[in-house]
Amino acid sequence: MGAAVEVCELTKRFSLRKPLKDGSRTVVAVDNISFSVEEGEIFALLGPNGAGKTTTLKILATLLKPTSGTAKVAGYDVLAERDAVRRNIGIVFQEPALDTRLTGRENLDFHARMYGLTRSERKRSIEEALSLVELEEYADVLVSEYSGGMRRRLEIARGFVHHPKVLFLDEPTLGLDAHTRRRIWSFIKKLNEEEHTTIILTTHYIEEADFLCSRVGIMHNGRLIAIEEPEKLKSSFADDVLTLEILNERGEKDFEMFKKFDFVRDFIKKDGYILLKVHHAEKHIAEILETASKLGLEVKSVSLRKPSLEDVFIQLTGKTLNEF
Numbered sequence: 001m002g003a004a005v006e007v008c009e010l011t012k013r014f015s016l017r018k019p020l021k022d023g024s025r026t027v028v029a030v031d032n033i034s035f036s037v038e039e040g041e042i043f044a045l046l047g048p049n050g051a052g053k054t055t056t057l058k059i060l061a062t063l064l065k066p067t068s069g070t071a072k073v074a075g076y077d078v079l080a081e082r083d084a085v086r087r088n089i090g091i092v093f094q095e096p097a098l099d100t101r102l103t104g105r106e107n108l109d110f111h112a113r114m115y116g117l118t119r120s121e122r123k124r125s126i127e128e129a130l131s132l133v134e135l136e137e138y139a140d141v142l143v144s145e146y147s148g149g150m151r152r153r154l155e156i157a158r159g160f161v162h163h164p165k166v167l168f169l170d171e172p173t174l175g176l177d178a179h180t181r182r183r184i185w186s187f188i189k190k191l192n193e194e195e196h197t198t199i200i201l202t203t204h205y206i207e208e209a210d211f212l213c214s215r216v217g218i219m220h221n222g223r224l225i226a227i228e229e230p231e232k233l234k235s236s237f238a239d240d241v242l243t244l245e246i247l248n249e250r251g252e253k254d255f256e257m258f259k260k261f262d263f264v265r266d267f268i269k270k271d272g273y274i275l276l277k278v279h280h281a282e283k284h285i286a287e288i289l290e291t292a293s294k295l296g297l298e299v300k301s302v303s304l305r306k307p308s309l310e311d312v313f314i315q316l317t318g319k320t321l322n323e324f
Contacts, residue, residue, distance in 0.1 A: 238307030240281035
């Protein structure tokens with residue numbers, strides 16, 4: 001398999017009518033980013049609003065021109081071969097783009113016609129797409145009668161109905177409740193596994209990126225500050241939290257021995273508990289418990305929490321996603 005998407009030193013600046021406080025009349029939305037996505041991969045751009053995720057997606061979908069840098073999608077240059085790129089992609093926008101005066105089937109049929117599918121091809125593809133997102137029963141119902149979750153499922157079906165090589169999903173579960181969000185995730189997984197469609201999504205839901213994606217790129221202020229498999233990001237940028245519940249209190253100085261270990265990155269003592277941030281804690285539990293014994297601590301219980309992508313994001317940016 002080769003690369004479905006290749007991005008090299010991509011930059012996008014926007015000119016402003018009014019200058020900013022510092023006098024600048026330009027905003028850098030995407031700042032010299034490079035990455036590639038393999039065929040059949042689910043890849044996420046994760047970050048807060050304003051990080052540059054949607055701008056990047058719009059450049060890849062040929063809806064915006066980059067200020068500098070290059071990008072290829074399905075082997076075609078997004079500037080020199082825009083029509084070829086568009087023939088090979090599907091896109092689900094962040095904002096709703098369905099015609100609510102049409103039925104679900106009519107929306108899909110109109111989209112398939114736009115891509116030049118024959119009558120027999122349209123019929124087959126529409127049935128496949130409706131089945132994938134489990135909307136066969138509602139195919140001939142007006143979209144105005146659909147719930148928010150049903151509309152999002154139809155949007156995904158529409159993006160896929162012409163069988164694109166690459167599908168772009170811009171915040172695919174934004175504003176949906178937790179149950180509906182997970183249902184959408186299952187359809188995205190199913191589409192990737194059964195149709196081998198390469199999927200690139202933007203999201204500010206950390207759980208979404210962690211659950212769906214084989215790799216995640218973290219964006220912050222237009223820059224791609226980390227890119228890797230979720231588990232590798234966790235092990236590289238964040239530490240385990242090892243909690244010891246103790247029965248006997250000690251003075252702060254009695255715990256200095258823990259701080260001497262280079263694998264202990266931080267130490268907190270609070271209300272009968274000792275919280276240690278430990279790099280690869282499972283390798284050092286025995287040593288830590290031996291140290292606790294030497295200190296005369298009676299340990300009632302031990303718990304280990306592995307780092308999350310949220311921990312990684314905080315480590316890299318100094319904030320949670322909700323703080324942006």
